[in-house]
Amino acid sequence: MNTLLKIFTCCLLAIVCLPGFAYTERNLLQKEGDLDKVKASLVMDQKWVPYPAYADRAGWDKLLGSNKDAIIARGEKLLDYQWQVVKATDYLEYERSGNRKIMEDPFGKNNGAIADLMMAELAEGKGRFIDQLINGVFQSCEMTSWVLSAHLGSQGAQLSHRSLPDYKEHIIDLTAGDMGSLLSWTYYFFNKEFDKVDPVISQRLRKELQERILDTYMNVDRFWWMAFNLQPGGMVNNWNPWCNFNALQCFMLLENDKDVLAKAVWRSMTSVDKFINYTHEDGACEEGPSYWGHAAGKMYDYLQMLYDGTGGKISIFDQPMIKNMGEYIVRSYVGNGWVVNFADASAKGGGDAQIIYRYGKAVNSPLMKQYAAFLQKQGSSSLSSGRDIFRTLQSVLYANEMAQEKASYQVPAYTWYPETxxxxxxxxxxxxxxxxxxxxxxxxxxxxxxxxxxxxxxxxxxxxxxxxxxxxxxxxxxxxxxxxxxxxxxxxxxxxxxxxxxxxxxxxxxxxxxxxxxxxxxxxxxxxxxxxxxxxxxxxxxxxxxxxxxxxxxxxxxxxxxxxxxxxxxxxxxxxxxxxxxxxxxxxxxxxxxxxxxxxxxxxxxxxxxxxxxxxxxxxxxxxxxxxxxxxxxxxxxxxxxxxx
Missing domain, CATH: 2.70.98.70 (Beta-galactosidase; Chain A, domain 5)
Structure with missing residues (x-):
């Protein structure tokens, strides 16, 4: 019987709880393994990657199956894509009017194009998408920053507190991290293909990733999402697992020095522990269902990569709290696309079926897996996750297995989260x-x-x-x-x-x-x-x-x-x-x-x-x-x- 169900079953009398900040020094990840264990457990030289090499055409044909044509078709629409310029005034508009979208829209289109072109080339393997992929990569390298204008200023990330990127420093936010991980996968799969065109392409990309992500992550402690300087009553939200997961991907894909990699992985574990410590043990997401995929869902992504990158030796998937955090998304579903929404969450949603299935598999939750199959049957999600290339690749990897899962969902008589x-x-x-x-x-x-x-x-x-x-x-x-x-x-x-x-x-x-x-x-x-x-x-x-x-x-x-x-x-x-x-x-x-x-x-x-x-x-x-x-x-x-x- 899972922990939530035990809470429900035992709650036959009124339960009284004191609200407030949940922070509890559980440190589940740090207790699972210290730096020495992390170093000893690492699977080096990207041998943990579960996908075929780019040149393995039979491997990609088998992996993609019936999804291959749709992935290629998505890329074909971008063969003539005109890469968008994010102008200085687009960044400044955030300060002038508060408008974020004028900067985010062109930037987002470029990032989505890189992801779709990358997947199309992996699917087809004929080099047809390489030139456009190089265009996207090189344009990204030419940008001063991959951070959103809103995050440069209002989140206090940039020392100037302005919304125009400052060339004197590098910042890691949600989008810079997303771009770092997307471009790290691009480098992993295509650096040899880029070298056939001109070696400077891969060299430049590797340099930018080193400076913007790897070095910055290891040398800067002040980013609020890291929570290294967390004060009593301080908040740790979805930014923490999201940014740490992106950094972990970059290190696992790029860093082949075992000592350096071990220190980076351990640093990420100490930071993600802050998020888990902040979360109530009942597992509810105080940000609401719309944010579950970015909070508990990103924590799952992080834990899955940690599991894969250490050969399963560093894992907390057996912790009841981690299962509770996953099952929250199921219990918040009302039906017909409606969810219980509090805070900034939308009343529409239900979650991404693929991520829910994978999370459910990792924590052994039939509830999550069957609910994911139910959502999939409703046609509520696709294999593409935009610039989040990790989720796109994972969805492809688990697609056939998920298709065999029984589809089932029934609203519980009640759900009670006594801490949240x-x-x-x-x-x-x-x-x-x-x-x-x-x-x-x-x-x-x-x-x-x-x-x-x-x-x-x-x-x-x-x-x-x-x-x-x-x-x-x-x-x-x-x-x-x-x-x-x-x-x-x-x-x-x-x-x-x-x-x-x-x-x-x-x-x-x-x-x-x-x-x-x-x-x-x-x-x-x-x-x-x-x-x-x-x-x-x-x-x-x-x-x-x-x-x-x-x-x-x-x-x-x-x-x-x-x-x-x-x-x-x-x-x-x-x-x-x-x-x-x-x-x-x-x-x-x-x-x-x-x-x-x-x-x-x-x-x-x-x-x-x-x-x-x-x-x-x-x-x-x-x-x-x-x-x-x-x-x-x-x-x-x-x-x-x-x-x-």
């Missing part, structure tokens, strides 16, 4: 409920302690909007001026007219889940600032066959302004009958019932002009505000949400 304080419940009437406790300084945080979402027959009815397109404002001191980040645009109350505040001290307390009664509750008073004048506000959710009951029991220190209880929804909303809000989302009908003597209802139309939001919800969503007619220092509000036939 995520709670999901479902019933046999087609309702799926999700809520959270937590604190308001989680990674990609929204001020949302105590919020909930409710789905009927997999369709979200009461929603978490998610987040719009990232701009400079998103990761600045202005973040909480954005409506999607605010608690008053989540399914939560404004107490005395005051919303929740940002900061680790603003949190849910006395968080309890009782699976026997299908009840989740939390005192969310501490998530609000002092001007809210709230002493306690216990929000309780009870799911039954009849629907969802919401109870707010509160005590205030004094009355400042009327309370307001907000609900976010979409579809068609009808407030014409006092005491009821009728909602129809694509034929799924629900009724929110409230005390018409205690509240008046109002509807705010929120127009969605940002495609990241409108692609999920359409042109608009609605905030239903129940405004208290009377004020009291102590009281109880009860709301029910019922399916309507």
């Amino acid at each position: 304080e995520f709670c999901y419940m479902s019933n046999k009437k087609g309702l799926f409920f999700a809520s959270k406790g937590g604190y308001n300084n989680e990674s990609h945080n929204h001020n949302d302690a105590g919020t909930f979402s409710l789905y009927q027959n997999t369709t979200p009815v009461f929603i978490d909007a998610g987040v719009g397109t990232y701009t400079r404002q998103t990761f600045s001191s202005e973040r909480y001026s954005i409506w999607t980040m605010q608690s008053n645009y989540h399914n939560l109350p404004m107490i005395n007219g005051v919303p929740q505040s940002f900061g680790a001290q603003y949190k849910a307390t006395r968080v309890q889940f009782n699976p026997r009664k299908n009840t989740f509750s939390a005192d969310i008073a501490s998530a609000y600032p002092s001007q809210s004048e709230v002493k306690s506000w216990v929000r309780s959710y009870t799911l039954s066959d009849a629907g969802l009951r919401i109870e707010d029991a509160f005590t205030l220190n004094k009355i400042v302004a009327p309370n307001q209880v907000n609900f976010l929804t979409w579809g068609n909303v009808d407030l014409s009958a006092p005491g009821e809000v009728l909602i129809n989302v694509n034929g799924e009908k629900m009724k929110l019932v409230y005390d018409k003597q205690a509240f008046s209802a109002a509807k705010e139309v929120i127009e969605l002009t940002d495609p990241r939001l409108s692609n999920v919800w359409g042109k608009e969503i609605y905030r239903i505000s129940l405004n208290a007619k009377n004020s009291s220092l102590k009281g109880k509000y009860v709301f029910t949400i019922q399916p309507v036939k």
